[in-house]
Amino acid sequence: MRRSALFLPTERQPPADAEALSHKLMVRAGLVRQLGSGLWSWLPAGWRVHQKVTQIIRKEIDGIGGQELLLPVMQPRELWRRTGRDTIDELFKLQDRKGAEMVLAMTHEEAVTFLVAAxxxxxxxxxxxxxxxxxxxxxxxxxxxxxxRTREFIMKASYSFDRDAAGREEQYEAHRRAYARIYDRTGLEWFECESDVGMMGGTVAHEYMAPCPAGEDDVVLAGSYAANLEVASADPQPLALPDDRELIEVHTPGQTTVQQLAGGLGLPAGALLKAFPIVVDDGRLMLVMLRGDHRVNDIKLQNALGATFRPATTEEIAARIGPAGYIGPHGVDVEVLYDAAVGEGPYVIGANAPDRHLRGFRPPAGPRIDIRRVEEGDTVNGVPVRIVPAIEIGNIFKLNTRYSEPLGATYLDESGKEQLIFMGSYGIGPARICAAAVEQFADEQGISWPRAIAPWEVNLLSLGKGGTPERAAADGLYADLRGAGVEVLYDDRDTGNGEKFAEAELLGCPLRLTLGKRSAESGVVEAQVRRGRTDLDGGVPLQDAPARVKSVLETLP
RNA sequence: CGGGGCGUAGCUCAGCCUGGUGGAGCGCCGCGUUUGGGACGCGGAGGUCGCCGGUUCAAGUCCGGCCGCCCCGACCA
Incomplete structure (x- = not known):
């Protein structure tokens, strides 16, 4: 591709409202442009990246027996009514000219199950x-x-259909293997995580996360362990407790927070028990107890309760338990739930009386439930955890009969008996892979694409103007590289050299070749690897440039 | 949905408080000089100041309503 003919509107300054690095760089590099909130156009160079990602995905899904088709975006709302998903807030609803109710699909379980059912x-x-x-x-x-995070985006969605759970399990595992190959091939740093199934339904789910600063989720990592913070579990940091032998009341005026109390008593925060009063959706008031240095994980608590809940109000607390800031489990007439990290004690707890706490509290033996948020300092199998922000780039769900049942997707088995089809669904967002790659590898100068998804493998810069010998040499090299099947963006413009260098680094093709007067005279083209901006020793001789460039490319990330 | 901010040239912004001939830098077009890191000179084009209404002799500026966009939170297969 000749740069002079390419539609690549680059900008020197990032958009005023851009915050995330990938947002700034992708707009500056002319890859994407915004049309409205959450609505984006992909320009030619950006679309090439997107296409490379989708092609990698296509090959790997084909490799596990996938058959590509196309399902409509606009669908009758009735279909969604049947699965109970037509009232989801995120679902776009509209009417056609006859007043018929339609929706714009946010995912395609309904459409594909309808198709298969028939x-x-x-x-x-x-x-x-x-x-x-x-x-x-x-x-x-x-x-x-x-x-x-956009309102309209392309997703690779695959849907598996099997006779039973065993068959579905096979396809689920096939996807895990295919996904590993896909993400490896894109060149991203990524993790497979256990995740919450959310409103997708079904049982087990995995999600695929790419760590990056703009990530919206947090991932807990320790050795081979990786889980979304929403569901992660880890061993708490051990701590030394005081050797209080009996329950004694202590006077603690004004010490209503864990920090104040721990400071006042000269104890670590973990030697205190924090009381978190909640009201479950059936109206029950409960006291959730966890170590003072820990926090409640709402999603884990909700899953443990099997119900939604809300924090109790100060009035509810005062009426049933005690004064806010001084409440505890001792002698109260409400259900108490202990977090799994709560040990034998002794701990400090609220005395349910103003300005009073109790030392030497030993929680009763009994069930413990893991409902706390994993913290820095926790360990998994002895390995300290890291908590890193990450962006979700894919997920897989075991749907089983969640959709086949309401939509009547059945088959007849060998004995002529009607059976429900077992399903799985598997998504990948190529745009997020593009953005995550920008986030993970960009430097001060701009983007640094992994080779597998770069818009072009090589960015050839001609420093000479039209009519010069060096321009003629660059034209020749461009032709040779193309002839050899190398993807090359050729900057053949009559602009300043600094501008060419700066733009090449912004756009981030893995290998830059520079052909100026020097090269024309010496017969050697200068080559720089974008990742790390390291010059290739000795450059690339013009004579067998294509072969040499190809072998260099093989070695690049 | 709650909180905060913003809308002026293609981009980034000043001008608004205190109403009176719409500006800068970059980009763009032409000519020339430059040419290994966004170079320079001269000339030029480009604006319903988000929209509607009000106040006023006069509104980019003041007032009201609406629309749009961003950030934080809530929410998010």
Whole structure:
């Protein structure tokens, strides 16, 4: 591609409202432009990156037996009514000219299950794996960070159909293997995490996370352990407790926070028990107890309760337990739930009386439930955890009969008996892979693409103007490289050299070749690897440049 | 949905408080000089000041309403 002909509107300054690095750089480099909130156009160079990602995905899903098709974005709302998902806030709803209720699909379980329900009749038709790359529409409450969270985006979605759970399990595992190959091939740093199933339904779920500063989730990492902070568990930091033998009341005026109390008593925060009063959705008031240095993980608590909850109000606390800031489990008439990290004690707790705490409290033996948030300093199998922000770049769900049941997707088994089809669904967001790659590898100068998804492998800069010998040599090299099948962006413009260098670094192709007067005279082209901006020793001789460039590319990340 | 901020040239912004001939830098076009890190000179084009209404002799500026966009939180398969 000749730069002079390329539609690549670069900007010297980032958009005023951009915050995330990938947002700034992708706009500056001319890869994407915003049309409205959460609505983005992909320009030619950006679309090349997107296409490279989708092609990697396509090959790997084909490799596990996937068959590509295309399902509609606009769908009858009735279909969604049947699965109970037509009232989701994020779902765009609209009417056609006749007043018929429609929705814009945020995912395609309904459409594909409808299709399969009508077309699959016999156990002989199974298993099947269908997938597509299709636009998903989501009325996000808050789109953000460029293309990281948008209202319209392309997703690779595959859907597996099997006779039973065993078959579905096979396809689920096949996807885990394919996903590992896909993310490895993109060149990203990534993790497979256990995750919450959310409103997707089904049982088990894994999500695929790319660590990056603009990430919206937090991932807990320790050795081979990786889990979304929403569901992560770890061993708490051990701590030395005082050797209080009996329960004694202590006077603690004004010490209503863990910090104040720990400071006042000269104890570590973990020697205190924090009381978190909640009201479960059935109206029960409960006291959740956890170590003073720990915090409640709302999602884990909700999953443990099997119900939603809210923090109790000060009035509710005062009426049933004690004065806020001084409440504890001793002698109260409400259900008490102890976190798994609470040991034998002794601990300091609120005395349920103003300005009073109790030392030497030993919690009763009994059930413990892990409902705390993993903290820095925790360990998993002895390995300290790291908590890093990450962006979700894919997920897989075991749907089982969540959709086949409401939509009547069944088949006849060997004995002629009607059976429900077991499903799985598997998503990947190529745009997020693009943005995560920018986030992970960019430096002060700009983007540094992994080779597998770079818009072009090579960025050839001609420093000479038209008519000069060095321009003629660059033209020749461009032709040779193309002839050899190298993807090359050729900067053939008559602009300043500094501008060419700066733009090449902003755009981030893995290898830069520079051909100026020097090269024309010496017969050697200068070559610089974008990642780390390291010059290639000795450059690349013009004579067998294509072969040499190809072998250099092989070695690049 | 709660909180905060912003809307003036293609981009980044000043001008608004204190109403009176719409500006800068970059980019763009032309000419010339330059040419290994966003170079320089001269000339030029480009604006319904987000929209609607009000106040006023006069509104980019003051007032009201609306729309749009960003950030934090809530929310988010």
């Amino acid at each position: 077309a699959v009749k016999s156990y002989r038709d199974l298993p099947k794996l269908l997938y597509h790359f299709q636009v998903k529409e989501r009325d996000e409450p808050r789109p953000r960070a460029g293309v990281l």
